[in-house]
Amino acid sequence: MTISKSFLLNLYIFFRKNGFNVKLHDYLLLYQTVHSNIFKDIYKKKNINTLKRLCKSLWVKYYEDEIIFEMLFDSFNNQKTNEFINNENNINTNLKNNLKNNLESNITNENIETIHIKKNKKFPETIQYSNDNFSNEVLPEKIHYSDDNFFNNEKQKPKAQLLFSKPKYHYSLHCRPPDLEEDMYFPATRDEMRQYTQNIKLEVSIYNTKRLDINNTIKNIHDNGGKLIKFVFKNDFELSSNLIFIDKSRSMSPFDMQSEWLLTSLIMNGCIIKSNIYIFDNDMINKLYRYNNQSNNLKINELISCYKYKNNKAIIFSDAGASRGSLNAKRIRNTQFFIKQLKSAGFSIVWLNPLPEDHWYIASADLIKNYVPMFDLSVNGLKKAIMILS
């Protein structure tokens, strides 16, 4: 038995048309293997069964694809073997050369969509594929290439469809189950799904998973086809009587580690059991961000309006302009307003400054310390701060 080139090519096209994840290099590898001694050496005999086994080894990359492969191959084989095998002249020689050249030149591209089959290439009368008439149930007897830009035009690209009557177990795979309604179908192939899953895993690892509203996120992915994943967060803002404000402006970047250490030690030692932590960058009045969710900001007024009872505590961790060593009138005014707001809501406030006290001289910190108890970040400073808060 000889296996014609056209047989392999049509096999490849058939698999692609049915949404099987087989790429150009897979076809080329099969082509090279079949037409070399390798096939004979390993499989001893050249027949349709050994070809199927070889094809399976080279094309199947997932366990789940094995079932699809078997069904597709059998389906193709049953109807087309007689037409293709031993019929070297089925496909116009020009087409073969043209396609082969394209395949070779695009071998690194891994993208069948880049192959452009020119208009003047004739297709055999007996082999005709029609995108429109491609039935879900059975193969059409006559298949023809109706489009000149067969794979080139995105709109005309054939949709992934199965040819089987009962493909109920294919939901998670590449192919669209034909018995499902259009709007019921999740509009993503399995490859896309895998990519989205990886993106989601990455995002979930960044965000606090407890806050992620899984159901609404999935609904959002479903509505948008997963292409624009918008994470939905639960509106589970739990108001705590302890607030920590951390300055993340540029002058505070050398103290990032200290702020982390401060938070850890305060929480670990039970000084602050439950706290809402906010960060700000210069504008502490209008732009406060939740520590673990920086997508939305809120104003100090909005925050304070939630507090109706007294006995609240607030810690502010900032250099109060001491790093720059200059006075900033706007900053002082803003801070004054900020502290006033907090005090009006019944907050006991302490300010922890990562810079030692002798650096506060002739800086905004020197004035701000008059409105709020300010301590440097030392053991003594922390003790005093805790004493005030407790």
Place this chain on the structure above:
Amino acid sequence: MENLQYTGKRQPTPQEKVKDGILPYIPDELLIEAVNLSIVLQRPLLLMGEPGCGKTMLSHHVAFELGLNLYSYSVRSSSNLNEDIYTYDALMRLHDAELVRQKIKTDEKDLKKVNDSKNYIKYSELGKGFFTPQDSVILIDEIDKADIDFSDDLLGMLEKKPFYIKELNGVKKIKGNKIVFITSNKEKDLSDAFLRRCIFHYIHFPQNEHLYTIMKAHFPDVNEAIIKIIIKFFNKIRNKDLEKKPSTSEFIDWLRVLTACHTDDEIIDILGNDETIKYSGTLFKKKNDLDK
């Protein structure tokens, strides 16, 4: 490489079993074809299958049959390709340099050693496997444990591209033919780029006849009829609704215990007792399965 062909027929003698720790391995026809395809096409063979189906053992057997060295590397969750290919012993180099400076080591060869950073590079099993000039079998076990970056970093090595070593400020070429086996338990998906370069094979649970051959190879002294009865009984267990079905390796363990501790008649009595399965701890690994 064309001369290398895996048949799966050579089994270890009792002496080899003791000396090399090689166990009998009976691959099916499809697996043999996949291995040979991997050898000829020089592509790694990606093996998947339920735990205990013999993914790792295959590489041992291929190395044994073909008479090649096996370099085995177990992937960890923290695996990083560069760190796992080689390590550079900067501390030892500093130590040697200090000894030379203080003239404690005065030989010229010591000076030469200190001046050449190559002498302080130690290759791991994975590095040795790739860089040895001889043909070799490399096993990369449980690749899905590591981050997806690890498998993607491995692509260059699998395509035999030279590996850059920054301490040498140069590249190390991969010589010789490599038969690479990669196993995965499918805990994480692998990238398409990685899969493209692999031959994939899923090791299914063997059919009765194949299972019989495997058991006969492992237990040549056990009565054939007893093996057949046990296989029948084992299939009955596997057909139950279990969280984790016992695989071939668990079956071998169970059979080993049964045949070591009981006579044939006792085994038949044990199998006849439907209420309790003796030595069920070797078969079932989940509490719910044990209770069933």
